[in-house]
Amino acid sequence: MAAISFKRSSLEDFNKYNSLLVGNEFTPPPADSSYDLLETTTLTSSTSSVTFSGLGSYTDYKHLQIRMVTRSTDSTGDDGVVAQINSDTGSNYAYHGLFGTGSIIGSYAVTSASNPLLFTTANANNATDSFGVGVVDLLDFSSTSKNTTARNLGGSTETNPSIRLTSFVHLNTSAVTSVTLLLQSGTNFVAGSRFSLYGIK
Amino acid sequence: MAYELIETIEVTNATTTDLVFTSIPQDGIDLKLVVSARNSDSAPGVVLITLNNDSGSNYSQEDLEGNGGSVSSNSSTQGYFRLRMTDSGDTANTFGSGQAYISNYTSSSNKSISCDRVTENNASTAYQRIEAVSYSTSSAISSIEIDFLGDNFAQYTTASLYKIY
Amino acid sequence: MATPTYDLLDSTTLASSASSVTFTSIDQSYGDLVVVIDSKGTSTTAIYSYYNSDFTNANYSYVNMTTLGASPSSNTASNPFVGFEGSSLGQSLSLLHIMDYSATDKHKSYLCRNNLPDLLTQAIAGRWSNSSAVSSVTLQLSSGNLVSGSTFYLYGIAK
Numbered sequence: 001m002a003a004i005s006f007k008r009s010s011l012e013d014f015n016k017y018n019s020l021l022v023g024n025e026f027t028p029p030p031a032d033s034s035y036d037l038l039e040t041t042t043l044t045s046s047t048s049s050v051t052f053s054g055l056g057s058y059t060d061y062k063h064l065q066i067r068m069v070t071r072s073t074d075s076t077g078d079d080g081v082v083a084q085i086n087s088d089t090g091s092n093y094a095y096h097g098l099f100g101t102g103s104i105i106g107s108y109a110v111t112s113a114s115n116p117l118l119f120t121t122a123n124a125n126n127a128t129d130s131f132g133v134g135v136v137d138l139l140d141f142s143s144t145s146k147n148t149t150a151r152n153l154g155g156s157t158e159t160n161p162s163i164r165l166t167s168f169v170h171l172n173t174s175a176v177t178s179v180t181l182l183l184q185s186g187t188n189f190v191a192g193s194r195f196s197l198y199g200i201k
Numbered sequence: 202m203a204y205e206l207i208e209t210i211e212v213t214n215a216t217t218t219d220l221v222f223t224s225i226p227q228d229g230i231d232l233k234l235v236v237s238a239r240n241s242d243s244a245p246g247v248v249l250i251t252l253n254n255d256s257g258s259n260y261s262q263e264d265l266e267g268n269g270g271s272v273s274s275n276s277s278t279q280g281y282f283r284l285r286m287t288d289s290g291d292t293a294n295t296f297g298s299g300q301a302y303i304s305n306y307t308s309s310s311n312k313s314i315s316c317d318r319v320t321e322n323n324a325s326t327a328y329q330r331i332e333a334v335s336y337s338t339s340s341a342i343s344s345i346e347i348d349f350l351g352d353n354f355a356q357y358t359t360a361s362l363y364k365i366y
Numbered sequence: 367m368a369t370p371t372y373d374l375l376d377s378t379t380l381a382s383s384a385s386s387v388t389f390t391s392i393d394q395s396y397g398d399l400v401v402v403i404d405s406k407g408t409s410t411t412a413i414y415s416y417y418n419s420d421f422t423n424a425n426y427s428y429v430n431m432t433t434l435g436a437s438p439s440s441n442t443a444s445n446p447f448v449g450f451e452g453s454s455l456g457q458s459l460s461l462l463h464i465m466d467y468s469a470t471d472k473h474k475s476y477l478c479r480n481n482l483p484d485l486l487t488q489a490i491a492g493r494w495s496n497s498s499a500v501s502s503v504t505l506q507l508s509s510g511n512l513v514s515g516s517t518f519y520l521y522g523i524a525k
């Protein structure tokens with residue numbers, strides 16, 4: 001059917017608008033998000049480590065944050081969540097912490113170390129279903145001019161409770177392409193442990 | 202989404218003595234400042250922060266700090282608040298990491314600020330600090346000034362400012 | 367694929383003093399909650415964060431590191447402590463992170479930074495010994511009322 005203009009159509013009762021917004025409220029476009037969930041791993045069985053890899057693809061982001069809820073299968077004492085950058089298992093880290101255990105408060109330093117400690121978590125000695133928690137920030141993770149410095153707040157309220165502000169430096173200026181989280185005891189994270197990676201612009 | 206980058210400043214040479222955020226948008230609720238910095242000239246690497254270019258004794262603060270061996274606490278009222286960063290005496294290429302969360306920054310009440318920051322160093326001494334700050338003002342925050350008191354920021358220092366709304 | 371997150375779910379600004387502030391019917395599609403409490407109180411009265419109307423303090427525990435008492439210390443107790451509500455400056459800022467709140471296979475753990483600029487700063491880890499998903503959060507003082515002008519913001523972070 002050929003197109004017919006309104007003027008020559010049988011439509012006589014119409015209104016002409018100069019704006020497509022007439023009758024509609026202006027809805028501004030959503031603001032650009034600067035805090036994005038990139039990946040989440042929630043364990044369905046006990047696992048010795050969790051690795052976020054391929055981080056070089058996250059070029060849109062300036063910083064990374066990892067939020068963790070963890071429990072260990074270890075039953076021999078306190079257990080800590082530790083990190084590795086770019087699969088580096090060598091003594092190429094230094095780490096420090098400010099901590100409180102409910103009875104003591106202190107600060108510590110470990111130099112030329114492997115497996116820097118982030119926080120102590122719940123384990124098999126603790127109440128069923130109790131987990132430790134931690135939030136770690138990696139600023140300028142893709143820089144090739146800076147050693148990677150991490151800052152973490154974490155803790156748990158178990159038989160041996162603790163709260164910690166910790167940090168570590170990876171003594172290498174390579175960009176961060178992977179982060180591995182594992183346990184000081186060498187045992188496993190239980191099923192239900194959750195690790196979420198966020199990109200911040 | 203309620204978390205939006207306002208601006209990132211990156212130091213591209215070693216002759217930058219201050220970082221300034223101006224004309225901060227007034228349509229947010231809170232601000233979050235994230236800093237990765239190093240003092241290229243001397244120790245200590247204490248970054249001084251003022252708001253609205255106000256260097257009067259309007260910043261009350263309480264801090265808890267570890268230094269890798271012992272713990273201390275301090276209270277003071279000064280013309281700035283601080284985020285201690287690494288300095289030229291610390292392990293090369295190593296920068297501090299800190300954040301300052303400013304609540305209700307457009308309100309007409311005094312501003313409450315929560316700060317966490319760490320330095321790092323392949324040595325015994327490095328600093329971990331949590332700090333509470335009050336900025337006495339009835340003005341909205343429209344600018345943030347960050348400096349090393351005349352010392353230079355190391356190249357690759359960054360400061361990012363976010364609004365939360 | 368990246369998912370934009372950090373969403374404002376609810377907020378309250380007290381127009382008059384109130385015994386408590388409660389966020390109810392919390393959206394269960396997120397992973398963590400962030401509660402920002404900017405209190406205008408003037409006393410060092412404890413703020414408690416209760417979940418799902420469980421007001422039994424013995425079901426909660428916390429550990430902190432703090433400057434209270436002019437010297438650094440660390441404490442534990444059985445209650446849902448997230449900080450103190452005020453100081454002589456009439457200010458307190460608390461940043462409370464409730465982790466994995468919607469999970470049903472774990473107790474609910476939290477981290478909190480509490481700041482009273484003329485008195486103390488502290489970091490707290492706590493736990494509600496219940497594996498139910500958190501559908502409500504009630505903030506109230508151990509005694510007395512929350513002060514007019516105090517603000518409470520609730521954010522959700524996806525997992």
